[in-house]
Amino acid sequence: MIAPARDVHIIGVGSCTPDRVLTNKDLEQIVDTSDEWITTRTGIKERRIADPNTPASALATEAARRALKDAGIDGTEIDQIIVGTVTGDRPFPSTACLVQDRLGAKKAYAFDISAACSGFLYALSLARTQVASGAAETVLVIGVETLSKIVDWTDRNTCVLFGDASGAVVLRSTGQPGGILSTKLHSDGALTNLLEMPGGGSLHPASHETVDKRLHYIRMSGNDVFKYAVRAMESVACEALEAAGLKPEELDLLVPHQANYRIIDATARRLGLPMEKVFVNLDRYGNTSSASIPLALDEAKRQGRLKPGSLVEMVTFGGGFTWAAAVVRW
Numbered sequence: 001m002i003a004p005a006r007d008v009h010i011i012g013v014g015s016c017t018p019d020r021v022l023t024n025k026d027l028e029q030i031v032d033t034s035d036e037w038i039t040t041r042t043g044i045k046e047r048r049i050a051d052p053n054t055p056a057s058a059l060a061t062e063a064a065r066r067a068l069k070d071a072g073i074d075g076t077e078i079d080q081i082i083v084g085t086v087t088g089d090r091p092f093p094s095t096a097c098l099v100q101d102r103l104g105a106k107k108a109y110a111f112d113i114s115a116a117c118s119g120f121l122y123a124l125s126l127a128r129t130q131v132a133s134g135a136a137e138t139v140l141v142i143g144v145e146t147l148s149k150i151v152d153w154t155d156r157n158t159c160v161l162f163g164d165a166s167g168a169v170v171l172r173s174t175g176q177p178g179g180i181l182s183t184k185l186h187s188d189g190a191l192t193n194l195l196e197m198p199g200g201g202s203l204h205p206a207s208h209e210t211v212d213k214r215l216h217y218i219r220m221s222g223n224d225v226f227k228y229a230v231r232a233m234e235s236v237a238c239e240a241l242e243a244a245g246l247k248p249e250e251l252d253l254l255v256p257h258q259a260n261y262r263i264i265d266a267t268a269r270r271l272g273l274p275m276e277k278v279f280v281n282l283d284r285y286g287n288t289s290s291a292s293i294p295l296a297l298d299e300a301k302r303q304g305r306l307k308p309g310s311l312v313e314m315v316t317f318g319g320g321f322t323w324a325a326a327v328v329r330w
């Protein structure tokens with residue numbers, strides 16, 4: 001007989017952003033751009049940039065500590081750590097293993113997953129199955145990016161969009177109703193070239209030539225990504241709601257990936273949601289990829305926008321392409 005699945009709740013949330021702020025005005029000194037262009041095309045006003053000595057693991061560990069404190073537990077209680085990132089400290093070992101060591105999470109096993117801006121929701125979905133099945137009691141899920149380190153600071157098409165941050169949640173079964181009600185994940189590997197960092201892997205291992213060709217930086221076909229993002233975010237948001245037996249109008253809060261205000265606005269319109277029900281903080285952080293949703297979730301909680309019983313949906317789209325959504329009864 002298959003054991004009934006357990007409820008899975010988010011019992012703690014935390015985030016961390018570097019201190020250094022880079023404003024649109026600052027960017028005017030770096031590339032041929034303007035505060036007006038960046039604001040009207042994206043909604044971004046400023047972003048945070050990690051200093052040269054701060055790798056992803058440092059931001060991830062701090063967000064994790066804050067999430068554990070919020071949950072009222074310590075590292076020794078964690079069974080599993082999953083980090084969603086495309087800018088980990090090194091290609092290997094995983095950033096999750098570095099975090100495990102720093103938290104003293106002796107009994108946890110740890111690994112990273114690569115799903116670009118969908119990394120956090122992919123990790124959350126996987127973690128949910130572990131807790132629901134009883135394979136793990138307590139799971140730490142982290143989204144972290146130091147995109148500033150792979151941004152081409154001579155390319156105005158991309159360098160104005162991204163920032164650095166981390167966010168984390170702790171999952172556990174509480175025996176209470178609610179928690180994570182549904183998750184839906186999708187990928188389309190036919191579209192890899194529209195958003196990528198071509199160099200540094202086994203296709204183009206690092207060499208003088210790959211550096212000269214600037215292959216170690218983000219490349220993006222912004223217009224194409226934009227069109228796919230709006231369609232995919234609407235459809236996966238509806239799919240996850242349907243799986244939970246809910247309709248968009250029942251949502252208290254939508255927490256979308258913070259890539260572009262126009263994408264968020266279009267997604268909200270398609271779902272018939274007023275912007276008062278949509279959480280937006282990209283004006284202060286830009287696109288922080290897999291960190292964007294847990295960072296937004298943490299801010300929403302601290303602003304009192306996530307109360308016990310609130311119905312919240314998270315939805316994202318990113319390189320791969322990958323897209324995903326999760327519905328949670330807080």
Ligand code: ACO
Pocket residue numbers: 032033034037038041042116117156157158160195221222223224225226229259260263287289317318319
């Ligand atoms: N400042 C001034 N002008 C600029 C800038 C800039 N920073 N960047 C581009 N331009 C110019 C272009 O050169 C172009 O000029 P031209 O007409 O003379 O050729 C003009 O502005 C229009 O460029 P578009 O690319 O058509 O501008 P668009 O309105 O599409 O906005 C943007 C670009 C903001 C990138 C948008 O397409 C977008 O947000 N795309 C989605 C990005 C995204 O969501 N990514 C999510 C996933 S990220 C991840 O997974 C890591």
